[in-house]
Amino acid sequence: MAFNMKQHVNTGVSRKVAGAGRFPAVAVRAVAAQAPPAAVAETKQAYGVFRLSYDTQNEDPSLTRSWKKTIKVAVTGASGNISNHLLFMLASGEVYGKDQPIALQLLGSERSKEALEGVAMELEDSLYPLLREVSIGTDPYEVFGDADWALMIGAKPRGPGMERADLLQQNGEIFQVQGRALNESASRNCKVIVVGNPCNTNALIAMENAPNIPRKNFHALTRLDENRAKCQLALKSGKFYTSISRVAIWGNHSTTQVPDYINARIGGIPATDVIRDMKWFREEFTPKVALRGGALIKKWGRSSAASTAVSVADAIRSLVTPTPPGDCFSTGVISDGNQYGVREGLIFSFPCRSKGDGDYEICDDFIVDEWLRNKIRATEDELQKEKECVSHLIGMMGGSCSLRGVEDTTVPGEN
Numbered sequence: 001m002a003f004n005m006k007q008h009v010n011t012g013v014s015r016k017v018a019g020a021g022r023f024p025a026v027a028v029r030a031v032a033a034q035a036p037p038a039a040v041a042e043t044k045q046a047y048g049v050f051r052l053s054y055d056t057q058n059e060d061p062s063l064t065r066s067w068k069k070t071i072k073v074a075v076t077g078a079s080g081n082i083s084n085h086l087l088f089m090l091a092s093g094e095v096y097g098k099d100q101p102i103a104l105q106l107l108g109s110e111r112s113k114e115a116l117e118g119v120a121m122e123l124e125d126s127l128y129p130l131l132r133e134v135s136i137g138t139d140p141y142e143v144f145g146d147a148d149w150a151l152m153i154g155a156k157p158r159g160p161g162m163e164r165a166d167l168l169q170q171n172g173e174i175f176q177v178q179g180r181a182l183n184e185s186a187s188r189n190c191k192v193i194v195v196g197n198p199c200n201t202n203a204l205i206a207m208e209n210a211p212n213i214p215r216k217n218f219h220a221l222t223r224l225d226e227n228r229a230k231c232q233l234a235l236k237s238g239k240f241y242t243s244i245s246r247v248a249i250w251g252n253h254s255t256t257q258v259p260d261y262i263n264a265r266i267g268g269i270p271a272t273d274v275i276r277d278m279k280w281f282r283e284e285f286t287p288k289v290a291l292r293g294g295a296l297i298k299k300w301g302r303s304s305a306a307s308t309a310v311s312v313a314d315a316i317r318s319l320v321t322p323t324p325p326g327d328c329f330s331t332g333v334i335s336d337g338n339q340y341g342v343r344e345g346l347i348f349s350f351p352c353r354s355k356g357d358g359d360y361e362i363c364d365d366f367i368v369d370e371w372l373r374n375k376i377r378a379t380e381d382e383l384q385k386e387k388e389c390v391s392h393l394i395g396m397m398g399g400s401c402s403l404r405g406v407e408d409t410t411v412p413g414e415n
């Protein structure tokens with residue numbers, strides 16, 4: 001193979017860049033031609049950091065002639081369980097396309113530095129031709145540099161006795177820092193998908209702290225919920241997954257989420273005409289979807305990392321490939337200007353469609369009956385309360401947190 005793999009030239013320095021809330025970098029991708037930065041903070045050896053330079057003189061042009069320009073994908077929580085599946089899917093080309101070279105920019109925490117180096121080494125050993133560069137670090141300002149996509153998976157797990165309100169606070173602070181870092185460092189059109197929980201409100205915090213990036217570009221992952229809903233409809237109807245369409249998840253990625261069976265289709269006809277069992281729809285369908293992660297962890301003792309990674313891949317593909325006519329995909333996006341009466345300023349999951357250009361629009365043709373409207377109100381109220389709990393992280397005046405001592409609505413099996 002005509003690849004010229006250069007062990008990445010690393011100056012062995014970490015840079016301190018002006019700005020608050022920084023972590024020292026463990027390994028920083030450095031461009032050899034650049035002059036060393038003025039403020040050299042510390043010297044560290046980098047492992048697992050590399051850049052593949054395609055040897056255009058000696059290779060077969062039929063392989064790379066059609067390749068697009070390399071995109072930069074930043075991933076946080078990169079040594080965690082979900083990333084352990086996702087990174088290899090990204091590097092293989094099955095997400096962004098077989099003609100799309102990528103650079104992975106991986107963010108870890110101080111505690112996961114060594115593990116992150118191990119992840120980078122595994123990526124190196126996997127010899128993916130489309131993976132042109134891997135860089136690792138603990139400074140979000142460095143790692144998000146010029147990122148076209150930011151997949152924000154990293155978050156701290158809930159400690160013993162912690163309530164959802166505590167988790168909002170703890171992880172909210174992480175997303176405030178990382179939002180500011182995106183604002184300063186990422187591409188101005190960076191697409192952001194937040195996975196770390198509570199993902200809707202974390203996405204809101206990141207968005208509010210990144211005013212230089214369009215609000216529309218921030219997503220919270222509800223695709224796992226959509227996939228679980230499709231699975232239940234397929235199992236109940238005995239039809240294959242590919243025949244299930246127009247399955248929307250409304251609202252929060254929590255147990256107040258609303259998997260929508262009213263608009264769902266099986267083989268192009270309403271799901272309620274195929275599965276003639278309204279009791280099942282009303283009483284069993286939603287809990288089966290919302291509690292699926294808990295059922296899995298009981299069986300296997302592990303959280304749903306692999307299927308979550310698949311759903312992140314699906315969420316990306318839905319934005320970079322056109323949505324089939326009449327279909328939709330679910331994603332948590334800013335509710336500003338929505339057609340369903342959901343209050344503005346929330347990251348709320350809606351049925352969306354895309355032309356495949358990375359952008360999307362909220363579908364405007366979904367039927368909302370009284371049952372659905374009431375459910376939407378409940379999940380909307382919860383998101384508004386979550387927003388008030390983190391008001392101090394988004395520059396909002398006067399919010400107070402009313403989510404203490406209430407029922408825990410975190411999706412079971414997740415932190």
Ligand SMILES: NC(=O)c1ccc[n+]([C@@H]2O[C@H](COP(=O)([O-])OP(=O)(O)OC[C@H]3O[C@@H](n4cnc5c(N)ncnc54)[C@H](O)[C@@H]3O)[C@@H](O)[C@H]2O)c1
Pocket residue numbers: 076077078079080081082083107108109111112153154155156157174194195196197199220221222223224225253303304305308414415
């Ligand atoms: N939205 C969804 O559908 C969905 C589904 C499953 C899990 N999740 C959430 O995704 C998150 C990650 O899950 P996981 O199973 O990979 O967890 P994990 O504990 O295996 O990995 C999390 C990683 O994040 C890192 N981390 C912690 N703080 C960080 C920070 N400030 N910056 C960068 N990295 C940091 C940790 O070191 C760890 O490696 C959790 O919050 C989980 O609840 C969301």
